Amino acid sequence: MASSTIPSGAHGDPTRRDFLMVATGAMAAVGAIATAWPFINNLNPAADTLALSSIEVNVKPIAVGQAITVKWRGRPVFIRHRTPEDIKEAESVKLSELPDPETDTARVTDSAKKVRPEWLIVVGVCTHLGCVPLGTKQGDPRGEYNGWFCPCHGSQYDTSGRIRKGPAPANLAVPSYLFTSDTLVKIG
Amino acid sequence: MASSHGAPPVFNNKVIAWIDHRLPIFSYVEKEYHTFPTPRNFNYFWNFGAIATVMLVLMIATGVVLATNYTPHVTMAFDSVERIMRDVPSGWLIRYMHMTGASFFFAAVYVHIFRGLYYGSYKAPRELLWILGVVILLLMMATAFMGYVLPWGQMSFWGATVITNLFSAIPVVGDSIVTWLWGGFAVDNPTLNRFFALHYLLPFIIVAVVALHVVALHIHGSNNPLGIDPKGPQDTVPFHPYYTMKDGFGVICFLIVYAIFVFFYPNALGEPVNYVPANPLVTPNEIVPEWYLLPFYAILRAVPDKLGGVLCMFGAIAVLFVVPWLDTSRVRSCTFRPIYKWFVFLLVADVIMLGICGAHPPEGWYVPLSRIGTIYYFFHFIILLPVLGKIERPLPLPPSIADAVLKKKVA
């Protein structure tokens, strides 16, 4: 044990004494942090939650021009089957006009780098304060840019889900997805 | 508060001085945990108060975190605990810390109580300090019992059934009380829900009583192995660094044993049958409480009468409240009580024997043993303690703590 180096009946020399105190203090700090870790880690998503973190969606029933909402990781995801006009509109916008510049192609590319412009998949959460924008259901207002319109504070998104007007700072997020066949898409 | 030396502390840090002028928390800590004059002759038994405090904090910390993932519903409680064990990050560790922690908290408190009994820490002027301690013990038992119900295993359910049924022994209103405790006609979802709520509440009440226990302790200061009062500065040392460091060492040693159980034998102190989900239609072969309640359980079963058993069991704790007045001896510490000392050891042996009896079905040898054990338990407190104090001749007390310490060093 470390104590055998300490002469008994005396204070020991000051450097050794300081070293001992610093070492013990450091040890206590390490112990406290290590003990805190399981308590903090405990709040992370559990294994069963993570196991449900990807879903598979059959997009075959979605007609051109229509969109659906699916629930993924507790949040809505919009899948829109875009019309050729939608695609053209999205591709023709100049990047310099966009508050959050991003090409349409980059937003319709799956994780295997395959581009499918007819399918737009975005997380349906407004990047302003987390409301769900309107525009997915038939008859919903789609805003001035024919995409989505957030009823909370009036943010407007275009046919590529990019922010065009209003307080939202960024485009609707594109989740990681992969078309496992022409009609089956795995999100997450 | 305790007599402190010299002027109130002066803080160089301006922020600390500003706060302390308005809310003297720093002065308080300084006075009660730094300069606080403490007898210089503590042995390692005096570590167990600090150890018990650490365990209390650990139990509350792990418990709060467990509660974030637990579901108090009869159809989901068992599975939610297993989800903590399997899927929740670090969940198994937090749960085993909590489960094993209950045992180690009780172990520390039992050693602490033994220390109090052996060295006469309950004697004047520390009677209230002792009584607050017994209140803490009672609250701990209630908390532990309700906590044990939460995983909703077989032993949870049947333990709850048996213990709540104790109250049916009360004449006239007993059955109504039991129905009231259950919130139904058997231990069921309402029972689980209220036990969860109370299991979360009681620890904070324990914290409050512990605070009072500490305040009471600091009025007259700690007792010590010699049981004589300090007569001046030569008999005491400041609490910090002398006892902070000694307590720190003791706490770490205790935690080593605790860690060995948490990590290598987490289920050694538990009952396997509690890993079977509760089934209200099938009683397990044997219903036994956790080890720390076994002696009281043995007393309950030793008496061949329902009401009598219940009264004896509660009496076993109730008698502790009046120990300060049952003890008639002039000296505190058993170090100077040549006869009574052996009876304290005998009492410990008796309680251990009762514990062993409580762990086994009441058949054969266990029946007479538990009866003898129960009789001695009450004999010890009610007859021996007052009588022996009158007739025993204590050994001569040393003139002062410093005197005794220095003499020992020379020898």
Place this chain on the structure above:
Amino acid sequence: MRKLLVSGVIALAALGAGAVAIAAESVVHPPHRHWHFQGPFGTYDRAAAQRGFQVYKEVCAACHSLSLLSYRNLMEIGLSEDQVKAIAAEVQVPDLSEDGSPIERPGRLSDRFKKPFPNELAAAAANGGKAPPDLSLMVKAREGGPDYLFGILTGYVPFEKLTPEQIKEFSVTKDDNFNLYFPGHKIAMPAPLSDGKVTYIEGGPKATLDQMASDVTEFLAWASEPHLEARNRTGIRVVLFLLAFAGLMYAVKRQVWADKH
């Protein structure tokens, strides 16, 4: 004073030991075996656990559920994701179609192990009135743990081999299943395993009764306590850390007290 304390402790220990000696009972305990996962350095034998899963799947799963496990968990005993996906896809899991009608679909990684019976009542009805117990926690839920489980699986004695005393004492008939280690000896479950019941893959051990019983016990031990390896690993680190910390604290304490002793 210290001497007296020590003698007190010795007296207590002697008394305790005496009481424990009285406590020894006449229950037949299964013999103790060494398990790969025992002790502070224990780990699960992956190959044995995988064989044990095969035994569970082909034999036990006909009656016993394993409801706390999901297919994804099988990756923890060394099966690859593709293997586990294939295992999950073999079973049909009840679910709802998009229009809300009940359907069956192939299992996924996130699905719980499929139960052999839809509910407890059905399980009881199909098994002579008593539902076969779930095996998820079996190794932790029985006194003796893995030894007990192994004992039950290998402890069957055919009626012809029983002594007349045994038959008389436990009133065994030809239709009863006699098991050496089951409390009361008469067990509802007929002997589930026998030599060659399962065909192990080439290159592995022979599927003898003992081998299969030991493999399925290894698998179920893992199922009961999936984080045992992490627990042991963390435990060794924590105890070593605390020992070093205690050493330092002792040195500090001595230093602080040096002028008072």
